[in-house]
Amino acid sequence: MPQEAPELATPRMSRRALLRAASAIGAQLVVGIPLSGLPGARAATSTFAPNAFVAISADDKVTLVMPAVEMGQGAYTSLAAMLAEELDVPLGAVSLQPAPPDPKYVNPALGIQATGGSTTTMVWFVPIRQAGATARAMLVQAAAQRWRVDASTLQTADGAVAHPASGRSARYGALAADAARQPAPSTVALKDARDFKLIGHAVKRLDAPGKVDGTARFGIDVMLPGMRVATLSASPVIGGKLRKADSAAALKVRGVRQVVLLDDIAAVVGDDMWAARQGLAALHVEWDGGGDVHASQAQLWAGLEEASRGPGVTAQKTGDAAARLARGDVVEAAYELPFLAHAAMEPMNCTVHATPGACEIWVGTQAPGFAQAGAASVLGLQPAQVTIHNHLIGGGFGRRLEVDGVIKATRIAQHVDGPVKVVWTREEDIRQDVYRPMYHDRLRAVVEGGRVTAWHHRVTGPSILARWLPPGFKDGIDPDAIEGAVKPPYDFANVLVEYVRHETPVVTVGFWRGVGPNSSVFSAECFLDLLARRNQVDPLAFRRNMLQGNPRALRVLDLAAAKAGWGTPAKAPGNDQRVGQGIALLAGFGSFLAAVVEVAVADDGDVRVRRIVCAADVGVVVNPDTVVAQIQGGTIFGLGTILYDAITVADGRVQQSNFHDFRLPRIDDIPAIETHLVPSTDKPGGIGEPGTVVVQPAIANAVFAATGIQPTRMPIDRSQQARKSS
Structure with a gap:
């Protein structure tokens, strides 16, 4: 199970020190942009001086040092397009x-x-x-001085500066050395959206060709001279210790070179993964159970529900919801979400070469600083003595924000002479994951005149931030756990949102695509359908009546409903299916999404999603193809979550081990998915997680409409939705 990420060293970097570092790059133009005080962004702590860099070399090469990692979300292409747009170079x-x-x-x-x-x-x-704009301005100024002309008479295009009046031009590379001696302008004008040639236009992914022809290198693809391959097994019960292993039997397996036995890890090192796996099977590891060896899923659910009735911390209070609830006709419901594994296609892996006084690591990680500090803490080194080679990631979803895989690989590598690639089996990947938390959301409301006049939302669950980034957990509140519950998009007259921290035993929990909003938006949007039904109001009309002050939210809701033909679900074939439409709204991650879903529910309770229609306002769109792809991928991710997936515990152990019992959506599970983007000039929002979050309540509400029985715990219980014989 994961260890806590070590605290990172965060030295302050002055502008002078930054320029000294830049000068070491040589005859290149290097631009750094301070990021503090960005509009709409949370200010970074005073101990950081964040910068983004672009380098242009004498051979005309433009390099963007990527501040974000690529894990399939299209970041490499989108950020490169932002730079190329302002720098006036082809993508x-x-x-x-x-x-x-x-x-x-x-x-x-x-x-x-x-x-x-x-x-x-x-x-x-x-x-x-x-x-990009700063680099372009410095290049223009360098050309102006070289040609002794006014900078305003120059133009840039396709990586070159031109002086139309004289017919002279120069490539950026030829100007790079002179531009590096120019003072960086204190302010630069950015292009007007009307002049965009890349931003807002569909462009081909820069990482796609390598992924198609196999030249792209993920962490698991690393091959080094003299490298061995290891696989590992950890205690199935948290806190369990290694009791016995048959090293002699493992060493007899062809290709096995070494067995590494630690107090909580058993690893076999071989010539390749096959040898390592066969050796691990022959090792016959036995464990002493940890303190939670008798924990069961029923106990975990009961503990979470009991905690939800205890004292909580107020996260938002608008008006006096408690007083209004005390004298009104109150509707109450509770919703529960299970543990979930990430189950990324690329299983956890990390290649480590530890030598005296230094260490090199090849890995795909969402948090390279944490990975560096984690390895350094294992080896007793300073972080600067650990070199991280970050690679493409074959699915992150929050799993690779954790560095337990790096720490375990480094502990194994300490005992191996030469580089070793540690690859987790799929079973280890699922059984030793850092899971999406279990959540319990209890909601109470009063509806009068077709509007919610009192709203009480209580979120119960663990605090990921208290473990992962302690400064983020303040005043008893985990901001991530309550995101989506606080500041609902609707005009509720009186609002009370509370957070009850409850740390579930047995498993370690972490970030998972959408995290807190998975529970808060799911429960709130399902509860709104319950309120609409109780008041005999159409769910769409019920929401619209409370969104008149939120035009962006109302716009996506109306667009999704119109494109889906709200109120007219297609008839299901045969007589053994019931059909329904469900709708849900998300205002979060800086974006607005609405989803309308059509489902057919068979007599045995099997749910088939037949159509998903999404409308999204994500502010300024950089690459519309990426936005559509992220919504499609996110909705498929969420579809699997609500219909199939759950991690459960018995005897202190995770019961699931592979895709046969932790089922991901298959080709025949995927419906038609339509995405409609709302043109917007608002600042960009996020899109990696919203599709996953919004589709789950939309599916649940569609099932509610089809059967009259509201799902309140994921995944949907087929037996609950089965047609009862008269």
Whole structure:
């Protein structure tokens, strides 16, 4: 199970020190853009001086040092397009270099160097463009001085500066050395949206060709001279210790070179993964159980429900909801979400070469600074003595914000002479995951005149931030756990939102695509359908009546309903299916999404999603193809969650082990998915997680409409939805 991420060193970097570091790059133009005080972004802590960099070399090569990692969300292409737009170079001219662990690349919204929370586009949209515009201004000034002309008479296009009056031109590379001697302008004008050639236009993904022809290198693809491959097994019960293992039997397996036995890990090192796996099977590891060896899923649910009735911390209070609830006709409901694994296609892996006084690591990680500090803490080194080579990630979803895999690989590598790639089996990946938390949401409301006049939302669950980033947990509140519950998009007259922290035993929990909003938006949107039904009001009309003061939310809701033909679900074939439409709204991650879903429910309770229609307002769109792809991927992710997936515990152990019992959506499960984007000039929002969040309540509400029975615990219970014989 994961260890806590070590605290990162966060040195302050002055502008002078930054310029000294830049001068070491040689005859290149290097631009750094300070990120503090960005509009709409959370200010970074005073101990960080984050910067984004672009380098232009004498051979005309343009390099963007990527402050975000690529894990399938299209960040490499979108950020490169932002730079190319302002720099006036073709998108294909930009080379990408993953940022090393460095406070210059801190995500302003998170306060650490990490990619997550659907923040990439929203926080880097202005800084990356500023970097491009600043570089372009310095190149223009260098050309103006060389040609002794006014800079205003020059033009840029396709990576060159031109002086139309004289017919002279120069490539950026030829001007780079002179431009590096120019003072950086204190302010630069960014392009007007009307002049965009890349931003807002569909462009081909820069990472796609390599993924198609196999040249793209993920962490698991790393091959080094003399490298061995290891696989591992950890205690199935948290806190369990290694009791016995048959090393002799493992060493007899062809290709096995070494057995590494630690107090909580057993690993076999071989020539390849097959040898390591066969050796691990022959090892016959036995464990001493941990303190939670008798824990069961029923106990965990009961403990969570009991905690939900205890004292909580007020996260939002508008008006006096408690007083209004005390004298009104109160409707109450509770919703529960299970543990979930990430189950990314690329299983956890990390290659480590530990030598005296130094260490090199090849990995795909969402938090390179945490990975560096984690390995350093194991080896007793300073973080600077650990080199991180970050790679493409074959699915992150929050799992690779954790560095337990790096720490375990480093502990194994300490005992191996030479580089070793540690690859988790699928079973280990699922049984030793850092799971999406269990949540319990209890809601109470009063409806009068077709409007909610009192709203009480109580969120019960663990605090991920208290473990992962302690400064983020303040005054007893985990902001991530209550996101989506506080500041609902609807005009509720009186609002009370509370948070009850309850740390479930047995498993370690962490970020999972959508995290807190998965529970808060699911429960709120399902509860709204329950209120509409109780008051005999159409769910769409019920929501619209409370969104008149939120035009962006109302716009996506109306668009999704219109495109889906709200109120007219197609008839299901045969007589053994019931059909229904469900609707849900998300206002979160800086974006607005609405989803309308059509389902057919068979007599045996089997649910088939037949159509998903999404409308999205994500502010300024960088690449519409990426937005559509993220919504499609997110809705498929959420579909699997509500219909099939759950991690359960028995005897202190996770019961699921592979895709046969932790089922991901299959091809025949996927319905038609339509996406409609609302043109917007608002600042960019996030899109990696919203599709996952909004589709879950939409599916649940569609099932409610089809059967009259509201799902209140994921995944949907087929037996509950089965047609009862008379």
